[in-house]
Amino acid sequence: MQVCVIGTGYVGLVTGVCLAQIGHQVICVDNDAQKVKLMQSGQSPIFEPGLAQMMAANMEAGRLEFTADLRVGVERGEILFIAVGTPALPSGASDTRYVEAVARGIGQHLNGGYKVIVNKSTVPIGSGDWVRRIVLDGVAEGNSEHTNFDVVSNPEFLREGSAIYDTFNPDRIVIGSSSERAIDLMQQLYAPIVTRQFAQYPDLPPVPVLVTDLTSAETIKYAANAFLATKISFINEVSNICDRVGADVTLVAQGIGLDTRIGHKFLQAGIGWGGSCFPKDVSALVHTATDYGYDAQLLKSTIETNRQQRLIAVEKLQQVLKILKGKTIGLLGLTFKPDTDDLRDAPALDLIDRLTHLGAKVKAFDPLISSARSHPDLTKITLTTNAEDLAMGCDALVLITEWQEFQLLDYTHLASLMERPTIVDGRNYLDAVALTNAGFDYIGIGRPRVDLVESVLPNRLTQIDDLPLKSAA
Ligand code: UDX
Numbered sequence: 001m002q003v004c005v006i007g008t009g010y011v012g013l014v015t016g017v018c019l020a021q022i023g024h025q026v027i028c029v030d031n032d033a034q035k036v037k038l039m040q041s042g043q044s045p046i047f048e049p050g051l052a053q054m055m056a057a058n059m060e061a062g063r064l065e066f067t068a069d070l071r072v073g074v075e076r077g078e079i080l081f082i083a084v085g086t087p088a089l090p091s092g093a094s095d096t097r098y099v100e101a102v103a104r105g106i107g108q109h110l111n112g113g114y115k116v117i118v119n120k121s122t123v124p125i126g127s128g129d130w131v132r133r134i135v136l137d138g139v140a141e142g143n144s145e146h147t148n149f150d151v152v153s154n155p156e157f158l159r160e161g162s163a164i165y166d167t168f169n170p171d172r173i174v175i176g177s178s179s180e181r182a183i184d185l186m187q188q189l190y191a192p193i194v195t196r197q198f199a200q201y202p203d204l205p206p207v208p209v210l211v212t213d214l215t216s217a218e219t220i221k222y223a224a225n226a227f228l229a230t231k232i233s234f235i236n237e238v239s240n241i242c243d244r245v246g247a248d249v250t251l252v253a254q255g256i257g258l259d260t261r262i263g264h265k266f267l268q269a270g271i272g273w274g275g276s277c278f279p280k281d282v283s284a285l286v287h288t289a290t291d292y293g294y295d296a297q298l299l300k301s302t303i304e305t306n307r308q309q310r311l312i313a314v315e316k317l318q319q320v321l322k323i324l325k326g327k328t329i330g331l332l333g334l335t336f337k338p339d340t341d342d343l344r345d346a347p348a349l350d351l352i353d354r355l356t357h358l359g360a361k362v363k364a365f366d367p368l369i370s371s372a373r374s375h376p377d378l379t380k381i382t383l384t385t386n387a388e389d390l391a392m393g394c395d396a397l398v399l400i401t402e403w404q405e406f407q408l409l410d411y412t413h414l415a416s417l418m419e420r421p422t423i424v425d426g427r428n429y430l431d432a433v434a435l436t437n438a439g440f441d442y443i444g445i446g447r448p449r450v451d452l453v454e455s456v457l458p459n460r461l462t463q464i465d466d467l468p469l470k471s472a473a
Contacts, residue, residue, distance in 0.1 A: 001189055004029060004077025006070065006102050008039065010046055010163070010276065010342075011120055011156050012083030017051060018167040020058035022192040027065045029073035039066040047341045047368060050164045070102075074109040079189060081154075082106075082131070083120040092283035094124050103131045107138020110146040116182045118152045122221055122281060125288050128153050128176070128214035150179035152186055153214050155221035160275065161339030168198040172208045176217020183211055222288075225281040226299055231266045232273050233305040239269035239446025240312070249446030250428055269446045271347045271400065271426035272309035274336035279303075279345040310347040313398045313424045314354050316443050320422050321395055325359030330394035332387065333401025334366040334378075341368035347426075348400045349377045356380045365390040367403055387414060396422040402429040415439035 001024045005016040008030040016028040030036050035045050042059055044052040058064035067073060074080060084098040099121055106117060119131060132151045139147055153176035158166045173194065175186045187194070187209065194209060196202045212220070239249040249269045257264030273279070282303055289296035314324070321327050336346040343349065348364070355362050362381040371383040384390045387406075391397065391414040399406060407430065415421035415438050422441040423430070435442040436450040443449070 001025070001185075002076055002078045003027070003081070003189070004073040004079070005081040005083055005120075006030075006073060006106075007082065007084035007098070007121070008035065008045070008066070009083065009085055010048070010160065011158065012081065013039075013044070013046060013055075014048060014051065014158060014163040014167060015081060015083060015120060015156065017055045017058060017064065018164060019189070020061075020064040021054055022198055023063070024189070025063055026058075027067060027073050027076055029067055029070050031068060031070070033068045036066050036068045048163050049161065049339055054164065070105045071109040074106050074115075075111050077115065078113065079116045079118060079185060080106060081118045081120045086121050086123055086280075088280040088283055092287040094122070094280070094284050096123060096127065099123055099127070099131065100134055103134035104138040104141070107135040107140075108142035108144075110135070110139055110142070110144060110149065112146060113148070114181070115149040116152055116185050117149055118154045118186070119218075120154060120156055122155065122277070122284075123153075123218065124284060125215060125218045125222065127218060150177060150182035151214065152177040152179075152182050153217035154186065155217060155224075157221075157224060160342055161337060165200070168193060169196075169200055170207055172210055174210050174212065174217050174220050176212045176214045176220075178213060222281050222285040225277055226285050226302070228266050229273050229278040229282050229306070230298065230302040232268075233302040233309070235267045235269045236272060236309045236312075236445075237305055240309075242446035246448050247446075248448060250444075252446075269428060270309075271313055271351070271445070272306045274310075274345040274347045276342060276344045279306075307350075310350040311354050312445060313351060313426050314358070316424045317396055317398070317422075320441065320443070324355065326361075327395040328361045328363065328393055329355055330390040330397045331362065331364035331366075331381075332390070332397055332399045332406050333403055334364050334369050335401050338401050338403045343369070343375055346400075351398070351400070352377055352381055363390055363394065364400075366401065367405060388417060391415075391417040394418050395420065396424065398424045399426050399429055402427040406430070411435055411438035411440060 003019050003024045003026045005012050005026060006029045008028050012028065016026045020026040038045055042056045044055055082099055082102050084102055086094040086096055086099060089095050117135060119128060128151050135149065136147060155174055173190055175183055177183050192198060194207045196204055235253055238252060242249040242252060253267040256262050257267050282299055286296045286299045317324060317329065331348060334346060334348045335342055352362050363384055364381050365384045365387055387409050421439050423435060424443045426445060428444045428447060432442045432444060432450050
């Protein structure tokens with residue numbers, strides 16, 4: 001099928017490359033001419049594992065092209081994806097001006113054939129009808145009479161760092177539309193994915209396809225992200241209770257996660273959620289609720305719990321170091337999660353803000369963030385290029401991002417470079433006992449200190465051993 005993807009940000013580029021990979025003819029449009037040039041030369045403007053290679057292979061095979069000319073893309077595509085950004089406005093509402101500009105542009109360039117216009121951007125609930133009207137405005141401005149199109153909502157559920165895997169192994173595909181013709185075309189488009197031709201486990205049953213009305217599909221996207229963010233805020237709140245009562249949140253998460261009604265995913269306590277989706281989408285859902293006269297109190301608490309959780313490491317540092325003024329704190333990682341170079345709404349930024357406000361000096365090492373990176377918050381800190389330079393002269397380290405390479409560091413050596421080695425593991429990612437043996441005062445999130453665990457564990461095991469065996473009768 002002929003596909004046009006408008007907007008080559010994270011979602012657009014991954015969608016375009018993956019649709020080419022499953023055999024479609026794809027043209028990606030972006031109004032940033034320099035970015036288009038870069039992509040035409042075979043380079044990916046974003047970091048996503050496997051993306052650059054897949055992009056190059058599909059360009060080579062003649063299935064993937066890039067252009068800055070919207071007209072060319074619209075004329076060629078039978079299915080037109082709108083995948084431009086909808087950043088949050090200060091009020092929490094989504095800024096839809098880029099979607100509006102693209103919808104108008106599509107209308108201006110519509111030619112004869114039937115087109116499906118797909119909203120891939122996370123647009124406010126109710127945007128499907130609005131997009132339709134804007135496209136029609138564009139048609140009128142272009143003095144044409146081509147109105148042979150339908151609008152579809154097709155939300156994405158991709159995680160950064162595993163976007164390609166998620167595209168080929170989705171839990172579900174959601175298609176929101178009232179047009180049978182559009183739904184049919186969307187089902188044809190995704191058939192190779194639905195039948196798991198590109199999946200890691202091709203023998204699994206086909207991917208469920210949920211067909212809904214436009215508004216329900218738009219709401220599914222927000223509700224999914226709000227639910228996941230709430231799940232994390234919930235376990236973070238439990239971790240704070242664990243800290244006070246002496247329980248271990250990692251065991252509590254295992255214990256509740258084994259209940260299939262709860263499930264074990266997204267129950268990792270830490271320094272909170274961030275990124276390009278959760279913060280923006282939960283705020284937008286609260287905002288939509290308010291617009292309709294409803295006070296979404298649970299979602300507001302989800303956001304507030306996360307705001308506090310992002311500073312939990314400061315509290316823990318203060319408990320050990322007392323006054324932070326003049327102390328040097330080293331951050332292991334900066335990005336909002338591993339396998340991405342994305343700093344959007346990263347918890348690290350709030351932490352840097354608070355630590356520097358309290359007079360601490362902040363250093364950081366992140367495998368994908370270099371000092372060349374111009375981010376206003378990073379001007380306040382010193383970036384190092386390895387963990388040794390980071391640890392040198394630090395009063396404490398804080399693990400921010402669970403980069404795999406951080407598990408392989410020589411912590412005994414790092415401890416030797418520090419005055420009084422302390423580490424706050426903001427993701428409960430490191431081996432507490434190994435770090436303690438390496439000389440660190442290890443502080444997790446919602447976990448008892450290692451010395452306490454060791455004094456409790458043998459007793460607990462003895463008690464289990466001593467239990468009288470129940471007779472078979
Ligand atoms: C998310 C959704 O997962 C995806 O479906 C949606 O389309 C876009 O938003 P992403 O932002 O890439 O994807 O990251 P995700 O892996 O979901 O993590 C989001 C944040 O939650 C990260 O900051 C992560 O560190 C945090 N998190 C995640 C936790 O703190 N604990 C967990 O158990 C899981």
